[in-house]
Amino acid sequence: MTTVSTPAAEGGAARHAGKFLTFFLAGEEYGLEILKVQEIIGILPITRVPRAPRHIRGVVNLRGKVIPIVDLRVVFGMTEDAAEETCIIVVQVRGVQLGIVVDRVSEVSMVTAAEIDEPPSFGAGVRTDFILGIGKSQSRVRMLLDIERALSANELAELQSAVG
Amino acid sequence: MQLEASDDDGRARMRRSLQALATDKSLGVEARTRCSEAEALLAPNDDLEVLDAALVTVGQLIEAAMMADAAPPAKAKRATPARAVAVVKAAARVVAAPAKPSEPPVTAAPAAVTPVTAPPAAKAPVASTGPSAADLALPADIDLEILGEFILESRENLAASETALLALERDPQDAEAVNTVFRAFHTIKGTCGFLGLRMLTGFAHKAESLLSKVRDRVVPYSPECADLALRAVDLMKEMIDDTERAKDGAPLHAPVTLADLESALIAATEGGLAAAVPSAPVAAPPVASAPADAPASRPSLELPVARASVELPAARPSMEMPAPRASQEISVVTDQPGAQAETSVRVRTERLDQLVDMVGELVIAQSMVEAHPTVQDGAEHDLNRKVAHAAKIVRELQDLAMALRMVPLRPTFQKLARLVRDTSIKSQKQVEYVTAGEDTEIDRTLVDFIADPLMHMIRNAVDHGIEPPAERAQQGKAPRGTVSLSASHAGGYVVVELRDDGRGLDRGRIVRKAVERGLIESADGMSDADIYALIFAPGFSTAETVTDLSGRGVGMDVVKRNIEAARGHVEIMSEAGQGTTFTIRLPLTLAITDGMLIQVGEERYIVPTTHIHVTFRPEASHVHTVAGRGEMVALRGDVLPIVRLHKLFNVATPVTRIEDGLLMLVGDGERRTALLVDRLLGQQQVVAKALGDGVGRPPGISGGAVLGDGRIGLIIDVPGLVTFARTESWHRRTPVANRAIGEPLARSA
Numbered sequence: 016m017t018t019v020s021t022p023a024a025e026g027g028a029a030r031h032a033g034k035f036l037t038f039f040l041a042g043e044e045y046g047l048e049i050l051k052v053q054e055i056i057g058i059l060p061i062t063r064v065p066r067a068p069r070h071i072r073g074v075v076n077l078r079g080k081v082i083p084i085v086d087l088r089v090v091f092g093m094t095e096d097a098a099e100e101t102c103i104i105v106v107q108v109r110g111v112q113l114g115i116v117v118d119r120v121s122e123v124s125m126v127t128a129a130e131i132d133e134p135p136s137f138g139a140g141v142r143t144d145f146i147l148g149i150g151k152s153q154s155r156v157r158m159l160l161d162i163e164r165a166l167s168a169n170e171l172a173e174l175q176s177a178v179g
Numbered sequence: 180m181q182l183e184a185s186d187d188d189g190r191a192r193m194r195r196s197l198q199a200l201a202t203d204k205s206l207g208v209e210a211r212t213r214c215s216e217a218e219a220l221l222a223p224n225d226d227l228e229v230l231d232a233a234l235v236t237v238g239q240l241i242e243a244a245m246m247a248d249a250a251p252p253a254k255a256k257r258a259t260p261a262r263a264v265a266v267v268k269a270a271a272r273v274v275a276a277p278a279k280p281s282e283p284p285v286t287a288a289p290a291a292v293t294p295v296t297a298p299p300a301a302k303a304p305v306a307s308t309g310p311s312a313a314d315l316a317l318p319a320d321i322d323l324e325i326l327g328e329f330i331l332e333s334r335e336n337l338a339a340s341e342t343a344l345l346a347l348e349r350d351p352q353d354a355e356a357v358n359t360v361f362r363a364f365h366t367i368k369g370t371c372g373f374l375g376l377r378m379l380t381g382f383a384h385k386a387e388s389l390l391s392k393v394r395d396r397v398v399p400y401s402p403e404c405a406d407l408a409l410r411a412v413d414l415m416k417e418m419i420d421d422t423e424r425a426k427d428g429a430p431l432h433a434p435v436t437l438a439d440l441e442s443a444l445i446a447a448t449e450g451g452l453a454a455a456v457p458s459a460p461v462a463a464p465p466v467a468s469a470p471a472d473a474p475a476s477r478p479s480l481e482l483p484v485a486r487a488s489v490e491l492p493a494a495r496p497s498m499e500m501p502a503p504r505a506s507q508e509i510s511v512v513t514d515q516p517g518a519q520a521e522t523s524v525r526v527r528t529e530r531l532d533q534l535v536d537m538v539g540e541l542v543i544a545q546s547m548v549e550a551h552p553t554v555q556d557g558a559e560h561d562l563n564r565k566v567a568h569a570a571k572i573v574r575e576l577q578d579l580a581m582a583l584r585m586v587p588l589r590p591t592f593q594k595l596a597r598l599v600r601d602t603s604i605k606s607q608k609q610v611e612y613v614t615a616g617e618d619t620e621i622d623r624t625l626v627d628f629i630a631d632p633l634m635h636m637i638r639n640a641v642d643h644g645i646e647p648p649a650e651r652a653q654q655g656k657a658p659r660g661t662v663s664l665s666a667s668h669a670g671g672y673v674v675v676e677l678r679d680d681g682r683g684l685d686r687g688r689i690v691r692k693a694v695e696r697g698l699i700e701s702a703d704g705m706s707d708a709d710i711y712a713l714i715f716a717p718g719f720s721t722a723e724t725v726t727d728l729s730g731r732g733v734g735m736d737v738v739k740r741n742i743e744a745a746r747g748h749v750e751i752m753s754e755a756g757q758g759t760t761f762t763i764r765l766p767l768t769l770a771i772t773d774g775m776l777i778q779v780g781e782e783r784y785i786v787p788t789t790h791i792h793v794t795f796r797p798e799a800s801h802v803h804t805v806a807g808r809g810e811m812v813a814l815r816g817d818v819l820p821i822v823r824l825h826k827l828f829n830v831a832t833p834v835t836r837i838e839d840g841l842l843m844l845v846g847d848g849e850r851r852t853a854l855l856v857d858r859l860l861g862q863q864q865v866v867a868k869a870l871g872d873g874v875g876r877p878p879g880i881s882g883g884a885v886l887g888d889g890r891i892g893l894i895i896d897v898p899g900l901v902t903f904a905r906t907e908s909w910h911r912r913t914p915v916a917n918r919a920i921g922e923p924l925a926r927s928a
Contacts, residue, residue, distance in 0.1 A: 066880075076891050081871055083874045
């Protein structure tokens with residue numbers, strides 16, 4: 016007897032099913048794969064680094080270690096408004112520790128394969144390649160982030176803005 | 180006590196203890212395999228004859244395990260796990276006399292056991308005449324962790340023996356030196372024998388044989404012998420390097436000179452050095468008894484590599500084995516390792532760095548406590564006393580942590596002794612190498628910075644500095660030249676001085692070459708020091724002949740670059756006919772920077788004090804502009820360009836008029852620059868840290884440091900900043916190169 020797996024469970028966005036840490040940024044809810052998250056700390060004074068890439072807000076002292084802080088608003092092209100930021104999520108991306116400033120951390124929730132939709136396409140101008148999928152559960156919609164992609168996508172954006 | 184094939188209980192007990200041994204991580208891989216094989220053989224079986232035969236094999240297997248006890252090599256360093264050995268011994272006693280020794284055990288044994296049947300008495304050293312295919316690969320079952328340790332240890336041993344060999348050359352009667360070398364070779368032989376590195380075992384054995392003859396005064400330690408021994412050391416180093424590469428999967432190579440050197444060693448050992456012309460083919464080596472052979476003759480169980488401190492809980496239950504004498508042995512032997520406890524411990528460097536980091540953190544946390552209003556008030560006497568007490572301990576802890584990173588310069592200096600010897604022989608000069616202050620300690624990370632420069636400089640000193648004996652005699656100097664290397668501490672710096680009594684630098688020739696190469700237009704108004712500094716220019720060489728040792732002009736620029744990378748500097752003094760002295764100054768440690776905390780707008784930066792010449796409040800009349808834009812300040816006759824830090828770093832500040840701020844004079848020579856800052860906040864020692872990969876490499880910033888209030892202050896990279904300020908045009912937007920997180924990222928299409 017052979018088991019036939021549903022196409023949804025096999026490939027596509029659904030394969031990212033698992034636990035996500037969700038947080039709010041500019042009123043939108045995002046999810047971050049829990050395995051990438053190292054810790055959550057309260058907001059700290061951030062030291063600006065002159066002439067660092069624009070999406071790097073600066074550096075903070077994490078128990079004696081200097082870690083860069085990424086501003087996802089810049090990455091996503093949102094207006095910069097730091098007033099509501101309360102937390103820094105420390106993630107490990109390809110062996111590098113960095114912090115992400117967010118407005119508010121929400122919860123850790125399990126997102127099943129069935130709850131994940133393919134990322135929508137908005138046409139040119141809106142980048143969606145750093146979205147793993149859309150998680151919809153309990154009547155909430157969350158963008159599940161591919162944090163590695165988000166940061167590399169920004170590298171391109173940075174270069175573009177520098178050239179143009 | 181004997182175990183009969185019919186004795187089911189005894190057999191079961193036996194199996195249990197063998198099982199315990201087989202899983203005992205403190206035993207070598209081979210030993211464990213043997214034990215589990217033996218254990219498998221004892222599985223219940225109705226056929227008594229088969230069991231009898233199995234017992235024979237088990238006896239042999241256990242005997243093989245016992246060899247560990249008899250093998251002396253490396254015992255000092257890795258005491259044999261006495262308890263395990265004792266258990267095996269006890270087990271052996273049980274199986275002492277098998278019922279039917281003549282019975283071929285193969286019939287009963289599972290296929291896997293066959294290779295073990297040869298008696299483990301093959302004590303004859305493996306001496307193959309040439310590397311066989313099997314020699315050119317690491318044994319499949321090799322323990323990579325042990326191998327790594329072996330490589331590390333062997334390098335140390337080889338370095339020690341090199342030093343000893345050089346000492347021996349000076350004083351051929353130095354018995355202690357011979358013993359050091361002998362021990363080193365012996366340890367290497369023993370360990371790699373255990374690891375199954377046959378090529379190296381064979382070679383080390385031959386080198387050891389020669390040394391044993393030297394030790395027993397059968398062979399005199401002549402210069403030829405010294406040469407041979409040093410070459411053997413070199414070759415072993417090469418083979419160790421090769422083994423390290425093999426660890427990552429590369430195949431092993433037989434060094435090309437292996438066969439030659441082996442036969443030379445044998446010849447020297449056998450018949451004195453007359454016959455030891457390396458090219459002469461040597462008649463049958465004396466110990467060619469077992470050429471590249473069955474795995475059985477490998478001294479497989481020679482050395483269960485484990486530290487004695489490792490407890491063997493699994494082996495404990497087996498103590499109920501009927502062997503009271505064995506347990507007595509245990510208590511005696513286990514006491515030994517304690518007696519010869521190691522005086523030093525190997526610690527991973529990242530752990531050390533972590534410790535230093537955490538201590539730095541602690542110091543800052545402590546200073547935060549001290550800055551707390553309640554403590555500052557001084558009203559709470561009791562609290563204040565306790566805080567002061569804690570502060571004292573923290574300071575001591577910090578000193579201690581910093582000291583952990585310090586290593587003496589001795590090994591670095593010793594390595595250079597060999598270089599002096601080889602270079603002087605090649606260039607046919609007589610050179611005495613004198614060192615002083617080898618115990619001067621320096622930060623571990625700085626050792627790497629200084630080793631290469633010293634090598635280049637010593638090579639130059641011997642090859643170009645020291646004259647040939649005849650020329651020296653003409654000038655009334657001793658035919659033997661002197662190269663001396665000394666180290667000392669002076670004012671927060673380590674000063675390393677390299678002095679030779681050779682011909683000195685030729686000012687005229689340096690000037691000629693420099694003009695020729697367009698480095699300078701003329702030497703007018705240049706001091707000697709400025710002229711000598713020209714030899715640090717890339718590709719600069721005044722040597723008339725390019726030897727294979729030096730003279731290609733590669734080197735001195737590397738020297739300067741390396742030393743400056745370590746935030747040090749180098750000076751030259753020279754007198755024609757009298758010699759040259761290079762003085763290198765290096766900071767004690769890279770971890771701590773003496774910095775000046777400055778303020779620009781709301782931001783604070785740290786400028787390393789070594790780069791600051793003077794800070795002054797400028798008068799408006801001294802500030803000039805060039806073409807309406809470039810600002811300059813006149814200071815004691817010099818006119819220096821001004822760099823506004825707030826503009827360079829995009830900081831909003833109320834201090835925009837130069838006379839409202841302070842000018843900080845930084846940089847050297849051509850790059851002297853006046854930085855405009857708002858004000859100075861004070862001097863501070865900081866622990867420099869990298870900014871982390873995500874930030875990229877912002878120009879003019881070398882790193883960050885945690886300040887007293889827990890925030891990060893950025894450390895200014897003065898040379899980088901000056902260069903950046905010069906290339907920066909204010910009107911053009913400079914693309915900010917963004918090094919991505921971690922490795923280059925795969926870009927999405």
